[in-house]
Amino acid sequence: MPKRLRLTRRFPAAMSNDAYRTLSRFADEAEITTDEALTFLFEHFGSVTHKDNLTHRLRLFKAELEDRKA
Template sequence: MPKRLKLTRRFPVAMTNDAYRRLNRFAQEAEISPDEALTFFFEHFNSIMNEDNLNHRLNLFKAELAARKA
């Protein structure tokens, strides 16, 4: 029997406009809410992410953080 989707945890999230638009676009294309999209990403993180690509992109993002904050 499938587990019922019960969104019981809430947390404030700050993100860039680009990230917010991309999340909403993904949710709309998948015909789910943005909350459900985030839940999907985190519950299935290991199966949808390529570890090599993730590490590479994370390192690039970290290198750009200083410039983004300035």
């Protein structure tokens, strides 16, 4: 029997406009809500990311972070 989807944890989250548009587009294409899309991505994080690509992209993001905050 599949686990029941209960969205019991809430947290304030801020994201860039680009990130929100990407999340919304993903949710729309999958025909689910943005809450369900985030739940899916985090529950399946290991299988939807490529470890080497993730490490590289995170390094680039962190290098640009200060400039993006300005």
